[in-house]
Amino acid sequence: MPKAEETVLEIDLGNLAHNYRFLRSKIDEGVKFMSVVKAHAYGSDSVVIAKKLEELGTDYFAVAYVEEGIRLRKHGITKPILVLHPQIIHFEEIIEHCLEPNLYSKRTLSSFISIAEKLNQKDYPIHIKLNTGLNRLGFDQPEVNNVHNLIQDSKAVKIASVFSHLAASEDWKERDFTVGQIDLFRKMAWELIENLDYEPLLHICNTSGVINYPKAAFSMVRTGIGLYGYGNDENVDPELKPIGTLKTIISQIREIKPGDTVGYNRVFKTENISRIATLPIGHADGINRIYGKQKTGVYINKQFAPIVGNVCMDIIMIDVTGIECEEGDEVIVFGGPQHPVQFAKAAGTISYELITGIQRRVSRKVIPE
Known part of the structure; x- marks a missing residue:
């Protein structure tokens, strides 16, 4: 499984070039x-x-x-x-x-x-x-x-x-x-x-x-x-390529007993023995509280892991029960297997709000064309 070092937003300039050329192709020369x-x-x-x-x-x-x-x-x-x-x-x-x-x-x-x-x-x-x-x-x-x-x-x-x-x-x-x-x-x-x-x-x-x-x-x-990379139209979105992929890392994994709670206000209670992972990203980074309480989730090794409990300022918790993973593994918040529109829509918002909300303390990594 890929390893990670920190939370990072990857910016793909090849995708940017693709989108620019696609939009240019829709207008007349001149x-x-x-x-x-x-x-x-x-x-x-x-x-x-x-x-x-x-x-x-x-x-x-x-x-x-x-x-x-x-x-x-x-x-x-x-x-x-x-x-x-x-x-x-x-x-x-x-x-x-x-x-x-x-x-x-x-x-x-x-x-x-x-x-x-x-x-x-x-x-x-x-x-x-x-x-x-x-x-x-x-x-x-x-x-x-x-x-x-x-x-x-x-x-x-x-x-x-x-x-x-x-x-x-x-x-x-x-x-x-x-x-x-x-x-x-x-x-x-x-x-x-x-x-x-x-x-x-x-x-x-x-x-x-x-x-x-x-x-x-x-x-x-x-x-x-x-x-x-967003066309505001499900028929157009496949023609465009989101330029950003938000990745983070598993900081810690713990096993939680049935009936235990996770996070602030104890809003998530386990029904069975569960594995809960903490990630170094939160609402101060742009992943707001609306994404918590299992409304959406992230991907680890191409498997979906819901965000559980309330999103904290610097941390989110995810349920990785049944997912083969360990501390230090890479987590994809959006991009790759999960289109940002899907991530945003699941929590009742739009891609504009999601992508423009990623804060400056998140590292940027540029992928050249």
Whole structure:
């Protein structure tokens, strides 16, 4: 049986390359590709992932916050980086590090123009987000003329792209709503750019949009979860390869008598003589309490071992009764025999929450292409 040394998240760059090429194959030649690497590249390693995607030929990156973009710049990433949810306090840092802000309200647009003018910028690239039904960030349709006027009145900024976000592109029951979003985006974007003397990029498709609505690719697509191996569709998931495999090690095995309890609050009681193994991973590492109480489990030597009792901060306990194993053996939490979607779904959550929750104290191991 394989031996292990510690808890580690293996990052497979070959799988990343496969996913990138698969998604690229769904769009027409000439359509630009924006790779979303926010949240440490969906819980992996944003620098490692961005460097590989730059090598593969991505046109753009997107992050959520300014500090994420600065980290990429400090590690040598040169492609344009869109900051999806910048705060006004960081606008000067955006310019300092050649990042590109998403400006989604009159307040943010006016503030950025003012700061860009103060810093003697000319044609600084900005991105304008339109709200077409997700109702999170973005200008509503009645505000489009005001956006145009603010842009026209300043030489400090220039629109690099106009974009929106689909609310339910993975759900065919919401097809009418999604088509309506696409049509509204087309109309609003045209209202905004028809009198400009240049043509910004347009993008609305996320991963599910690329797969289900490729004719709505416009001039750029914006993919996140698909790059990391998840298609939000059981028919698409087999075409993608999860880039992360979370492994750990058996720290100790003990035999428990019938009627004994395991862990905090004594929520697991043995009915028979049982072998219980402890693993050095817990909710402080991203395996949250929702995964406890036998809702899901891990794999040892290709055999399933349920997580028993409450998940602790640094430890989980698993029932290895009947499984040939010993202390020091490798344990696969997800990846390999267990797809992360299965692990997450068994506990009532989604793959996004699982993979982005893996904390930084978990070691990363990069597997090259």
